Amino acid sequence: MEFTFYTANKIVFKRGAIKELAANIGGLGKKFLVLIDPAFVNTPVQATVVEQIASIGAACEIFSEVRGEPTVELVDEVAGLAAKQGCDAVISVGGGSNIDVGKAVAALLTNGGSALDYLEVVGKGKKVEKDPVPFIAVPTTAGTGSEVTKNSVIGSLTAGFKRSMRSDKMVATISIVDPELTLGCPKKVTANSGIDAMTHLIEAYITFRATPISDGLALKGIELAGKYLQRAVEDGSDIEAREGMSAAALIGGMAFANSGLGAAHGVGMAMGIKYHLPHGEACGIALPYVVELNADVAGEKLDKVGEALTGKRFDRPGEGTKACIDFLFKLNEAIGIPKDYKFLNVPREEIPSLAQGSLGTSMTSNPKKMDVEALTEFLSKIV
Numbered sequence: 001m002e003f004t005f006y007t008a009n010k011i012v013f014k015r016g017a018i019k020e021l022a023a024n025i026g027g028l029g030k031k032f033l034v035l036i037d038p039a040f041v042n043t044p045v046q047a048t049v050v051e052q053i054a055s056i057g058a059a060c061e062i063f064s065e066v067r068g069e070p071t072v073e074l075v076d077e078v079a080g081l082a083a084k085q086g087c088d089a090v091i092s093v094g095g096g097s098n099i100d101v102g103k104a105v106a107a108l109l110t111n112g113g114s115a116l117d118y119l120e121v122v123g124k125g126k127k128v129e130k131d132p133v134p135f136i137a138v139p140t141t142a143g144t145g146s147e148v149t150k151n152s153v154i155g156s157l158t159a160g161f162k163r164s165m166r167s168d169k170m171v172a173t174i175s176i177v178d179p180e181l182t183l184g185c186p187k188k189v190t191a192n193s194g195i196d197a198m199t200h201l202i203e204a205y206i207t208f209r210a211t212p213i214s215d216g217l218a219l220k221g222i223e224l225a226g227k228y229l230q231r232a233v234e235d236g237s238d239i240e241a242r243e244g245m246s247a248a249a250l251i252g253g254m255a256f257a258n259s260g261l262g263a264a265h266g267v268g269m270a271m272g273i274k275y276h277l278p279h280g281e282a283c284g285i286a287l288p289y290v291v292e293l294n295a296d297v298a299g300e301k302l303d304k305v306g307e308a309l310t311g312k313r314f315d316r317p318g319e320g321t322k323a324c325i326d327f328l329f330k331l332n333e334a335i336g337i338p339k340d341y342k343f344l345n346v347p348r349e350e351i352p353s354l355a356q357g358s359l360g361t362s363m364t365s366n367p368k369k370m371d372v373e374a375l376t377e378f379l380s381k382i383v
């Protein structure tokens with residue numbers, strides 16, 4: 001057995017934790033770049049963040065223009081602004097995109113250059129060699145787990161790619177998870193980000209790269225997401241469900257950052273880029289089919305996933321896996337995730353290139369080995 005485990009240096013999980021920001025960021029910086037989600041501009045949350053920073057004798061620069069998934073251009077623009085303003089620490093208050101921008105900016109502030117230089121596959125292969133400035137992640141959605149992962153997913157609409165800037169040094173200095181911040185998250189975003197978390201958890205659990213640490217985390221997270229995702233979507237004010245999903249997303253991020261993902265993310269990334277689907281929805285559609293696909297190589301673990309999702313015990317091999325697949329199809333239907341990709345009316349001749357596009361980093365961790373031919377066959381049934 002051999003494994004390494006990275007996560008945020010400190011995680012604070014508490015309802016109302018944002019009000020205790022000052023107690024956690026003292027000494028981390030003199031001028032904070034605050035990336036705040038547009039939905040929180042001029043709200044009590046923004047006022048609290050500004051007050052808390054002032055109370056430790058530090059200044060802040062607010063940036064609230066992270067809309068949609070991050071691009072190279074946006075990350076470079078924000079890094080330039082932060083450098084010009086002399087920021088020596090970064091706080092992201094927002095969803096996964098906002099946190100990914102903050103994480104990349106914190107690394108660029110000490111390492112220089114453009115985000116493109118560091119991107120996997122499409123970049124120049126530049127490494128993050130210097131420690132980033134302190135980075136504090138405060139998620140306002142429950143899904144990506146970006147508050148504890150070591151990569152930023154950055155795309156380019158013009159060049160049509162979505163790739164990672166990744167380094168062990170990029171994990172947040174502190175992750176502050178306040179479930180109350182997710183109370184106002186719209187239904188559709190709750191569903192998409194929640195199914196993203198569920199996909200992280202299941203893929204991180206069944207991958208051949210799983211470790212005893214990621215296994216323990218993922219199985220507990222699957223139980224939480226199974227219990228609370230539908231509730232959080234149906235009633236956004238259900239704080240117990242919101243809290244459960246904040247924990248599930250956090251745990252999912254901790255698990256997959258160390259064990260990798262699988263075919264649902266491989267396929268989801270390709271479909272999401274090509275047809276502009278939200279990341280969570282694109283991956284969530286594939287999830288039940290990917291469970292089916294891996295049933296013969298990861299059956300024992302999938303039986304446990306079925307038990308964690310349903311709270312039932314199954315005696316015979318395969319029963320838990322079947323329960324898992326049924327649960328996921330029903331969950332997707334209940335929270336408004338399409339049952340396959342057929343609504344996109346993709347021309348059949350596009351399928352081989354979508355299969356090729358699915359062969360990213362995530363696919364390398366899938367339990368069942370997949371090549372273009374196998375993926376073409378798989379996609380033909382669901383696209």
Ligand SMILES: [Fe+2]
Nearest residue numbers: 144196200283
């Ligand atoms: Fe994801």
